[in-house]
Amino acid sequence: MSPWKRRVKWSSPTTPQRAALVVAAAVQLGLAAAAWADLAKRDPREIRGSKTTWAALIAVNFIGPTAYFRWARRTPAEAR
Secondary structure, eight states, rough: OOOOOOOOOSSSSOHHHHHHHHHHHHHHHHHHHHHHHHHHOOOOBSSOOOHHHHHHTTTSSSSSHHHHHIIIBBOHHHOO
């Protein structure tokens, strides 16, 4: 079998590696859920750019939700 098509089993990583993976996945999903919930409740004037674009970008690992919270949201004063 080619090394590029080798399947990795869940039992292959050590217990601490599996725990780290589970924690990282939980953090990622939590960040994404919080960002999507915030995006859904905001008026489009309070968002820099398209809500659709930000909704798709949030799905990109840790970068998307972090970018959303950092750059997408406008303050209420900016939204006026």
